[in-house]
Amino acid sequence: MRALQLERLDGPEGLKLVDVPEPEAGDQVLIDVRAAGVSFPDLLLTKGQYQMKPPLPFVPGVEVAGVVRSAPAGSGFKAGDKVMAFTMLGGWADVVAAPPGMTFRMPEGWSFEAAAGTVMNYHTAYFALHRRGRLKTAETVLVHGAAGGVGTATIQVARGAGARVFAVVSSEEKAEVARSAGADKAFLASGDWVSRVKDATKGRGVDVVVDPVGGDIFDLSLKCLAPEGRLLVVGFAGGRIPEVKVNRLLLKNVDVVGVAWGAFIMQEPELTAEIAKGLASLSDKGFVEPVVGQVFPLEQAAQALNELDARRATGKVVLRIREG
Known part of the structure; x- marks a missing residue:
């Protein structure tokens, strides 16, 4: 699959589009990614300035939206479901595996671009x-x-x-x-x-x-x-x-x-469901409507990160991984 991999801690310029094996599903939700959020943690990760420092090379991307390919029994998800998820790493790729507890159904009528910038x-x-x-x-x-x-x-x-x-x-x-x-x-x-x-x-x-x-x-x-x-x-x-x-x-x-x-959610993971319920209620009432800013193709992720770094971005900057 295609993935945007960080090969050097040189900031956005350290990214390279490569072919890598698809992730194993295991006990996670396997998602065909349609769009991925671009966040400040992604920027810090490319510079080695984030508190988490994964070994090189790695695929950034903390949150995604897409379609479930497979899901473990009891997760509440099935193939074909439209979802948004927090991944922490790996989201800037065609396919990602996400924890069931950090995967959520997309509200009706939302675009993948809007959903990709929602969870975090x-x-x-x-x-x-x-x-x-x-x-x-x-x-x-x-x-x-x-x-x-x-x-x-x-x-x-x-x-x-x-x-x-x-x-x-x-x-x-x-x-x-x-x-x-x-x-x-x-x-x-x-x-x-x-x-x-x-x-x-x-x-x-x-x-x-x-x-x-x-x-x-x-x-x-x-x-x-x-x-x-x-x-x-x-x-x-x-x-x-x-x-x-x-x-x-x-x-x-x-x-x-x-x-x-x-x-905090690493220490108290049950809070995630409580927050998701509160946000779903706000969405139903029309308060939660993600503001999508610039949308870039995957190969232009470095440019997207530079927009964040220069503080020119408005709304949520998003990568479009594939049409769908």
């Missing part, structure tokens, strides 16, 4: 807001990087919880993407967004900040928190891991909360 982003958003952020109805949520895959997913999940949602983005084009995803207001990161957030909340601040960016954004976000607010640390796409003086947390009665969905 929406499960992360739901875990962040509900499990780690303790979000309540009518609270206000501020989302950084709000036009990207995680950002648009977080906006939609927050709206589904009955929250008011503000977005911080880097351009007017991205502001429109965030508003289209459901943000009530969008502010430019280059402006005095802290003052605008304070004005929009009549000086109180927001209850929850979702920060996948880090760096200076983190420091400014602390100024935006309402009493008992929660700043959720999702990642460091900005490149700098921030530090905080804990006296600032004490004086303001606020929390800084780590969000590592992948690590």
Whole structure:
């Protein structure tokens, strides 16, 4: 089968399209891949900067959508089912094997491209807001990087919880993407967004900040928190891991909360089904509608990763593996 394999830790340029044997199904769901998501972990993996460091060569690709070829008894899946799955590795190929517990049916009417960017982003958003952020109805949520895959997913999940949602983005084009995803207001990161957030909340601040960016954004976000607010640390796409003086947390009665969905479900895998049920309900109610950005053919994955690296991407960047 075709697969895009990382042969050198040189970033996206270390990828090469090769022919490799198809994976053995074993006790997993064997999926004929139609589309695969392109994510920030994929980018870090190509540079050897991710916490997981598989030996070279390996096939990246953390999530896919496709058609079941075979499934183990008792998995709930059968040949021909349209599914989306979290794979962690191996998704950028014609065929992938995925754990049954991380494989989910595609909602009716969804494209493979939309489904390919759903599992990691929406499960992360739901875990962040509900499990780690303790979000309540009518609270206000501020989302950084709000036009990207995680950002648009977080906006939609927050709206589904009955929250008011503000977005911080880097351009007017991205502001429109965030508003289209459901943000009530969008502010430019280059402006005095802290003052605008304070004005929009009549000086109180927001209850929850979702920060996948880090760096200076983190420091400014602390100024935006309402009493008992929660700043959720999702990642460091900005490149700098921030530090905080804990006296600032004490004086303001606020929390800084780590969000590592992948690590947590390794310890508590039963949470996956709970989150999937919650997201299915939001999908039925029309809140979950994945925002698909650029779609690239498999052989142009390096270009797709470079779009992420340059922070030009909006919505979820996707690879089309084959038509279907």
